[in-house]
Amino acid sequence: xxxxxxxxxxxxxxxxxxxxxxxxxxxxxxxxxxxxxxxxxxxxxxxxxxxxxxxxxxxxxxxxxxxxxxxxx
Amino acid sequence: xxxxxxxxxxxxxxxxxxxxxxxxxxxxxxxxxxxxxxxxxxxxxxxxxxxxxxxxxxxxxxxxxxxxxxxxxxxxxxxxxxxxxxxxxxxxxxxxxxxxxxxxxxxxxxxxxxxxxxxxxxxxxxxxxxxxxxxxxxxxxxxxxxxxxxxxxxxxxxxxxxxxxxxxxxxxxxxxxxxxxxxxxxxxxxxxxxxxxxxxxxxxxxxxxxxxxxxxxxxxxxxxxxxxxxxxxxxxxxxxxxxxxxxxxx
Numbered sequence: 001x002x003x004x005x006x007x008x009x010x011x012x013x014x015x016x017x018x019x020x021x022x023x024x025x026x027x028x029x030x031x032x033x034x035x036x037x038x039x040x041x042x043x044x045x046x047x048x049x050x051x052x053x054x055x056x057x058x059x060x061x062x063x064x065x066x067x068x069x070x071x072x073x
Numbered sequence: 074x075x076x077x078x079x080x081x082x083x084x085x086x087x088x089x090x091x092x093x094x095x096x097x098x099x100x101x102x103x104x105x106x107x108x109x110x111x112x113x114x115x116x117x118x119x120x121x122x123x124x125x126x127x128x129x130x131x132x133x134x135x136x137x138x139x140x141x142x143x144x145x146x147x148x149x150x151x152x153x154x155x156x157x158x159x160x161x162x163x164x165x166x167x168x169x170x171x172x173x174x175x176x177x178x179x180x181x182x183x184x185x186x187x188x189x190x191x192x193x194x195x196x197x198x199x200x201x202x203x204x205x206x207x208x209x210x211x212x213x214x215x216x217x218x219x220x221x222x223x224x225x226x227x228x229x230x231x232x233x234x235x236x237x238x239x240x241x242x243x244x245x246x247x248x249x250x251x252x253x254x255x256x257x258x259x260x261x262x263x264x265x266x267x268x269x270x271x272x273x274x275x276x277x278x279x280x281x282x283x284x285x286x287x288x289x290x291x292x293x294x295x296x297x298x299x300x301x302x303x304x305x306x307x308x309x310x311x312x313x314x315x316x317x318x319x320x321x322x323x
Binding site for chain 2: 003015019021026033045053
């Protein structure tokens, strides 16, 4: 351990504004990098689920023309 | 060689990639985040202070991995761009699309933490020296690749335009790498060399090594996940994605 107390650790020998602001930016960068694709995935499934539900309710409405029909793979 | 060729052909199948990459992405993300946490805490609290810089040198444990990663990410993007241009592999385009937003974040982190570190160490937030300038050019290259993907309306042309910029922009990478040797800059030359021991004691470079490896593993995980997103988006009209969406609904 390089520091003897919490206060000494947070003070960083007087360099605390630099050290902690740099680490805040770094941690923020990691969090953004992690959350962006996770949220995109969740949004994708939510939107596509909605699309499918809309489509099936259109079909049960008595043969309304299907839009956005999935292509057979 | 035969197996390698099969793998190459399979990489052309987005569905295969999506199915195989899921567990790898999750595993890499977890291992990478643990590595980053261990490396940063080790560097912040346990490594000894630098005899000249005091505690501000601890910014290194963040600055160096972020800078290395933003360069590696660009190389990967450039190689993927070349693969797209030569073999027209769809997956390569998805790699470019997924890598750019990750690389740009790490490039910004490297530039900002560098400025913050420069203030107590060099006495200035910013110098127009070879390394900081070439790193700023890298940031603009990332912006360029991302902007081209958005600006060109046809998806295929957008991918090709971005790929060309990604490939051409690769000239900046050796400039960043060797800037400290070619020109007189405030940055020091490489600490880690393949040919000799690091010019730093083990208590200082081991946490840095852990941090760098953690960041790389994390990047690998995010990239795989991001490419998975691209696969889903582009294949959203196919039967297998529709089935996947249905299975998530119930």
